[in-house]
Amino acid sequence: MHSSNTKLIRFNKIPKTAFLLSLALLTLLLTACYPDHNQSTFDPQGPVALKQLEVFWWILIGGFIVFVLVEAALIYAIFKFRVKNESDIPVQTQGNHKLEIIWTAIPAVLLIILMVPTIQTLFYMYEAPKTTKPEHTLEAIGHQWWFEFRYPDPTNSEKEIVTANEVYIPVGYPVAINLESVDVIHSFWVPKLAGKTDMVPSEGNFMWFQADEPGEYYGQCAEYCGTSHANMKFKVIAVPEPDFKSWLQAQSNPALESSDPLVQEGAGVFKSAGCTGCHSIKTVVNKGSKGRVGPNLAHVGSRRDLAAGMLRNSDENGSVNDALLQKNLRTWLENPAEVKPGNLMSSGAQVYTNPDKKLTEEQISQLVHYLSSLK
């Protein structure tokens, strides 16, 4: 009687502590992944990310239960079967076929159940809804270390509209994205909208997502792609469809010219210093044409960030703050390697490699004014 009594007490005590411990763990887990964080996978803002999170809940809860049960059994055994008498020799059990079959079958069945929603979601991810409009099909091209985006030109099917590091999409519509890379493997990832898909050189990839709410969504390259892998980010900006159309219209036109003499001098420096060798200020290009080495700068002054998400140009509400923008442009132009180690401009542009051609303070000011005028 005595021994069964202690057994009972222990048995009651352990699951209770295990239960409390697991509750604490689960709470920690949920609060640790604060959903309001910019790249949290627990805050889906579109159907793809939502479906993905739904299958994750299955395994998270299932895995959690398995974890608690098995660890509880382990801890129970550790406490229950402590050595009591050094000379005791326990029963030399060789095994138990019935038990072993049970603990083979149960996990197998659980895993097969888990396969169903997983594979359903896989097929859902891989095919864009039939309602996807052709004008909502865009291209994303990975470069070391920035993203190029191309939209079909609504006025001319032979042309594309080029932009960089900032991608506007219409709210509530599925958006199809063709992925490519010009150099190494990158990965396109906007955690709140969809899981990542790699951008593989010469092997086109595809993904789709949809934003259900207007807003700004953080994206980041997820595949290690060289020195500044950490510095390769972008933003997805979801706006109502009419706004999307007018934004695209504005993108296809060049920036308004300014009569400010400083700006005009800057435009001269932009040409004479060799910037145009890699950067274009023309947005409409032939479909499928090879992109330039550097990001398109036609509307660089209207972008919320500079240098692929490295320097923030805008206020809280997303509107560009000119003072910030100019400060950032200056920081970047003075020493781009400081912002983005290993970038091609620092190692390839003569104004950075040849001390004789180094940009003067005055030239930098002129460039800053010129570039910030490109709205």
Add this chain to the structure above:
Amino acid sequence: MSTFPISIPRPVHPTGIWNWITTIDHKRIGILYGVTAFIMFLSGGIEATLMRLQLAGPELDIVSAAVYNQLFTMHGTTMIFLAVMPLSAAFFNFVIPLQIGARDVAFPRLNAFSYWTFLGGALMLKLSWIGGATDAGWFGYAPLTSVAQNPGTGIDFWIISLQVLGIASLAASFNFIVTIINMRAPGMTMMRLPLFTWMSFLTAILLVLAFPVITVALIELTFDRYFMFNFFNVANGGSVVLWQHLFWVFGHPEVYILILPAMGIVSEVLPVFSKKPLFGYKTVVLAGAIIAFMGWMVWSHHMFTVGLGAVANAVFTVTTMLIAVPTGIKVFNWIGTIWGGSIRFNTPMLFSLGFIAMFLLGGISGVMHAVSAHDAQQQDTYFVPAHIHYVLFGGAIMAILSGIFYWFPKYSGKMYSERQGKISFWLIMLGQNVTFFPMHFVGLDGMPRRIYTYVEGMGWEFWNGVSTGGVFILIIGFLLVVVNIGRHWKNGEPAPADPWDARTLEWSIPSPPPEYNFEKIPIVRSLDDWWETKQGLDYKEVPASGGSGNEGHEIHLPQPSYWPIVAAFGLFIAAYGVVFNDLLIPWALAAVGLTIGFIGVYSWSLEPVNDPEEDSTN
């Protein structure tokens, strides 16, 4: 031996350093492997510590982007190829012949060669820090490894040293396969093999089959880099995805190469300290074999985001989830082993129990990756390092620590401090959870892995800080292990032959074992033969009979040899030369190295036995 041109007699009873250089004793080679690999493990730990310091807070500047990228590449390569694999090899060497009742391995000189070759490969990789180590990741994804992307010699060091390490691994694996098949004592049938020997056998088979795949991939990469071939050059029609397939066809079996020996160690320790046989021996062996087989069918789960398509991803989802079943069986059988036992909590047992607790977590997060639809969110985030460290640190390293303490009396002949051992267990247990558990959080919070810095405001600061803090607990824990092992190896209490009341043959002989291991070759009559012998259930003593019919003769052991280290040294020189492929001198170096290697192998094969009596009979 009149045909032998350079007639150098084999060393007879060398002493001091020569004793170690010329040794072909599997026990000494095991110790050499263990000590070298442990030093490599510490060097990989230093690399990890620097990374964690850099990530302790946002936008820190402890190391540059370029150095950080080299650190994580070298950390991964070091821990896998220079630490966990050779630490397992250390146990293979020391333990397997003792467990199967043999006097040495099948090819003792090949065994020495494999160690010295490993040492050469390891030094080569580590020396590449001078002048810039590789920074393309331990997985070396094309085209980051191309000359255009990576013109320095770092990648070449990585390629060539991996090839050298491959030679060492293959030599060792063939040796162990032959040893386990041919050198078992009479009565030691395959289904009486101790579990550790079984898992080592499976590991050796996996190695022999997996290493050629990476060898081919590395040769292709070498040709791309040295001779402008286009295997991985997309501009000329090559494919970068080809590299990924080749790498992971090797890389996934490699995961089981790392974990199966660990499972073997745990399967030895749990029964001994529970005083019960392993629960379901046959099932555990079979589960190991199934894991080794299925390990070949899951490689593309490393490539769920590469764009192989829904069908391919679905297939690899199914296979990957199913491989969790045999792994689960093992965990349940381990719990079944301690259930109803009489558990003693010595340090090795603590580490083995810790292994189960931690490996389970790694297994569950592994199934989370297998949920490939959500893996698109997890892939290349910190969630993956969290998983891999629960499997390889909480799993492999915990089991290896268990083995280090379990067999300590046997290889050192001394007892370690149980008190220090237990403290180090709790420190390491705590440290690893503080370090690696938060990585789950930041991973799901969208922090990509392999980033050298991150900005404030993403919500990653706190848990990264915690993670870095955990490293210091780990450092104290490992320092204590080093002190405990180091001091007691020298000054510990002498160990009895069988301090744990264990079950397998290595505990039937003195600690440390004599050079010839078994005075008389035991005849094995059951699983856990030594335990049964002690219980007096079947018989009282090991019958006195030499298995090979050499009764009345002196025990004959092969003598030490100079040539394995010479051959390995030649390979090292040659490999070093090949790395610098653009000058004449390096090619000359390669030629010199190959010549030395050739002399080594030639003299080795014609080496006199140096035993007049034996000589006359041949």
